[in-house]
Amino acid sequence: MRPTDMPDSEPPALAAHGEFLAALAQQTLAGRRQAYRRIGPQRGPALVLLHGLMDNSAGFAPLLAALEAEHALDRDIIAPDWRGHGESEATPGAYWFPHYLADLETLLDTLGVAEPVVLIGHSMGGQVASLYAGARPERVAGLVALDSLNVPDSDPNDSPARYRDWLDTVTGRASQDPRVYASVADFAARLARRYPELDNAALFYLARAWLRPTGDGRQCLGIDPAHHRRMPYGFRAAEACALWRDVQCPVLCLDGGRSQATLFIDAETRAARRACFADIEHRTLAHCGHMLHVQDAPAVAERLHAFLRRIDART
Known part of the structure; x- marks a missing residue:
């Protein structure tokens, strides 16, 4: 069911971890x-879950529900909302x-997490996790990069156009107003155009997780509009690869x-990037599409559970 025939009412709820959402x-x-x-x-x-741009920690609740079904959740779970996202x-x-x-x-220091952690990052969160694992290899026992x-x-x-x-935007010449939507269903329809592989349960789950009421009956994205700025610098692959070569823990990609x-760079370049990691399973x-941990949480949980057993055997 696609944007033109979205349901009038919300579909049955996607399985999500209620205790995690309430915590x-x-x-x-x-x-x-x-x-x-x-x-x-x-x-x-500890498992430290790092969400992507526009998302927040609630986006991991379906994956945690699937991990619980795999009997793989008896461990410390930490998931921040990045600055300017969700409730941060x-x-x-x-x-x-x-x-x-x-x-x-x-955050790890403040929470007293001294033992090496397993970082699980999606999209931008995976970029943060992978760079951190190279910068602080002694603090990371395992790394999971989700798309x-x-x-x-x-x-x-x-660069000239970027600057x-x-x-x-930074001087106010371009608009930085919050992105506002008529309803949760309206935003879910827009998400369907971006992620056509998601079913309605996943689309509505993400819409509810990402939106906040505006007070006038409409909904806006729960992120600081400044995140929509085009930054004056982009991703520097050579720098990232240098950090990835310093990662010492097992990696699941x-x-x-x-x-x-997968359309952004060719298969040869993707393989060369993965080869920067000394111990990687791909x-x-x-x-699945980009939101694989929401689209098919059980499939991701199955592979994650096997990876965690390997990490546990090393610690």
Whole structure:
């Protein structure tokens, strides 16, 4: 069922982990409100779940429900909302990518997580996780990258346009108003155009997780509009590869075979990036798109459970 024939009422709810969704907490980090969810016994390597751009920690609830069905959830689970996402406070001014790595480290320190963790990141969260695992290899016992490593390299010739666009938004010449939608169903229909492989249950789950009421009957994205700015610099593949070569832990890379991310770079380049990691297992879920952990949480959980057993055997 596609955008033109979305249901008038919401479909049956997607299976999600209720305890995790209810476990929202907050800490003040460097004077900024940091939201996160934490469940489970605080022993053994913690699983730290890192969401992507536009998303928030609630996006992992379907995967955790599937992991629980695999009897693989008796462990410390931590999932932050990145700054300016979900319930975390926005940052005045610009968002710079290295700050996400600092936010991750500060949260782990604040929560007293001293033992090496397993980082599980989707999209932008996987980029943060993979770079952090190279910068702080002693703090990471395992790395899971969910459709995360296929970011196109930045083109230096695009720099003039990038800087002009960034200057226009940061100085107020271009609009930075929140993106507003008529209803949850309206936004779900828009998501269907972006992720045509998702069924209605997944589309409505993401719509409810990402949206916040505006007070006038409409809905807006629960992120700081500044995240929509085009930054003056792009992804630097050579720098990322240098960090990935310093990763010392086992790596599981799961990609969606129908993900638009696979169109950004060719198969040879994708393979060369994965080869930067000394110990990597790569799998493609052929039927899945970019939101693979929501589209088919049981399939992702099955592969993740096997990977976690391997990590547990090493610790």
